[in-house]
Amino acid sequence: IEETFVESLADDPCTICLGEIIDAAHTDGCLHTFCFRCIQRWSASRAACPLCRTPFGRILHTVRSCLSPLTSSQACPADL
DSSP, X not given: OHHHHHHHHHHSBOTTTOSBOOSEEEETTTOOEEEHHHXXXXXXXXXXXXXXXXXXXXXXXOOOOTTSOOOTTOOOGGGO
């Protein structure tokens, strides 16, 4: 069930730029997902979700390093 939910989120566009979500980030108030750069720029002028207007205090963003161990199914973007 979780995989299906995550896969369905991958198809949703960023509602700020209307493009494919690149480098996903979430607001801590409502957990809506946006491109990290889009929500970072948005938050410079408004600290409320662009979708539901829920106030947020943080942007939740996971950074993955190419220095961490990789599994056989992962490829480091720098190696591509």
